Amino acid sequence: MPIAGIYGPDDFGPVHGQPAAHTRSRVSPAVRAPALPMPSLEWTPEVERSTAHLYERVKNVVSPVEWPFMAPYIKAINELKKTRDAVILAHNYQTPEIFHCVADIGGDSLQLAVEATKVKSSVIVQCGVHFMAETSKILNPHKTVLIPDSRAGCSLASSITGADVRLLRERFPGVPVVAYVNTSADVKAEVDICCTSSNALQVVESLNAPTVIFLPDQYLAKYVASKTDVKIIAWKGACEVHERFTGDELRAYREADPSVQIIAHPECPPDVLAEADFTGSTAHMINWVRDKRPRRLVMITECSMADNVRAELPDVEMVRPCNLCPHMKRITLPKILESLIYLREEVTVDPLIAEKARRSVERMINLKN
Numbered sequence: 001m002p003i004a005g006i007y008g009p010d011d012f013g014p015v016h017g018q019p020a021a022h023t024r025s026r027v028s029p030a031v032r033a034p035a036l037p038m039p040s041l042e043w044t045p046e047v048e049r050s051t052a053h054l055y056e057r058v059k060n061v062v063s064p065v066e067w068p069f070m071a072p073y074i075k076a077i078n079e080l081k082k083t084r085d086a087v088i089l090a091h092n093y094q095t096p097e098i099f100h101c102v103a104d105i106g107g108d109s110l111q112l113a114v115e116a117t118k119v120k121s122s123v124i125v126q127c128g129v130h131f132m133a134e135t136s137k138i139l140n141p142h143k144t145v146l147i148p149d150s151r152a153g154c155s156l157a158s159s160i161t162g163a164d165v166r167l168l169r170e171r172f173p174g175v176p177v178v179a180y181v182n183t184s185a186d187v188k189a190e191v192d193i194c195c196t197s198s199n200a201l202q203v204v205e206s207l208n209a210p211t212v213i214f215l216p217d218q219y220l221a222k223y224v225a226s227k228t229d230v231k232i233i234a235w236k237g238a239c240e241v242h243e244r245f246t247g248d249e250l251r252a253y254r255e256a257d258p259s260v261q262i263i264a265h266p267e268c269p270p271d272v273l274a275e276a277d278f279t280g281s282t283a284h285m286i287n288w289v290r291d292k293r294p295r296r297l298v299m300i301t302e303c304s305m306a307d308n309v310r311a312e313l314p315d316v317e318m319v320r321p322c323n324l325c326p327h328m329k330r331i332t333l334p335k336i337l338e339s340l341i342y343l344r345e346e347v348t349v350d351p352l353i354a355e356k357a358r359r360s361v362e363r364m365i366n367l368k369n
């Protein structure tokens with residue numbers, strides 16, 4: 001069914017973008033425990049020996065020239081995790097040396113949200129973007145949640161505020177609101193339920209409503225609308241990485257090699273999805289590759305995911321139109337190390353906002369279970 005309408009900040013005038021001061025989550029440099037000494041970062045025979053098993057995991061995508069610069073950080077981070085009683089959660093878009101060598105749990109935002117509820121460690125280091133760290137804090141209010149670089153934002157999360165959701169509710173009274181997890185805590189607190197790209201259709205249909213407001217990704221909204229009879233009212237947000245792909249680009253890959261397989265993320269525009277052999281979330285894309293083992297593959301999503309898959313499945317040749325997420329790439333090994341040494345930067349969410357946002361996230365998680 002076509003989208004019933006797409007709204008954006010211009011439709012609501014100057015109120016957009018003005019969340020109440022108490023609704024903003026904060027990142028503080030607060031240090032609850034003393035900083036630890038900086039470990040040695042020299043490349044030594046001992047570092048080489050103790051990280052050899054980790055290099056095995058990434059040798060297809062990290063060259064032997066690069067490894068001596070990474071390995072000392074990896075060794076230090078893995079040791080500091082124990083000292084700090086910390087767990088590292090890494091999104092699929094993190095680089096291979098982070099995803100395969102220091103992360104305890106990797107996955108898409110749904111997997112990370114679910115795993116965040118099970119961790120026993122007192123500290124969570126979120127290798128991803130800010131809304132993911134906020135979600136971990138919302139689900140783990142008594143744990144210390146750190147993000148190695150608080151500037152790691154997201155064009156979707158910054159496209160809408162809680163005030164915008166309230167205005168949408170005034171315009172469409174009684175219509176339930178679904179928020180993609182790529183939103184701030186302030187927005188999650190105002191909606192009925194959250195979703196990810198893995199479960200967006202299931203969440204929309206679970207509401208048993210003829211019309212649903214779906215925000216903030218207009219392309220994911222269009223994709224869901226194409227799969228359901230529920231009328232979808234969308235928001236004008238977009239992922240700055242996925243909206244840059246074009247159908248022409250995909251057709252050129254297919255003309256160059258008609259046997260190539262193309263898989264795409266539903267945050268891409270409709271003309272891109274129309275050219276793809278498969279559309280799915282990052283987790284669904286990875287499962288598809290594991291299952292089908294294509295000879296040559298174009299993965300229409302953030303670049304690092306292709307590296308992470310290739311590290312695991314070297315027989316799959318990746319043909320990559322490379323779009324990097326500048327926010328995800330703010331997270332690096334040196335910043336993760338500093339995060340553990342200084343316990344920074346700590347993500348906090350106002351408890352009243354967190355309580356309301358938790359309901360929306362847990363409603364989604366319980367639906368899955």
Ligand code: SF4
Nearest residue numbers: 154155239240241325
């Ligand atoms: S890839 Fe897109 S949706 Fe994901 S964090 Fe970057 S800007 Fe946000």
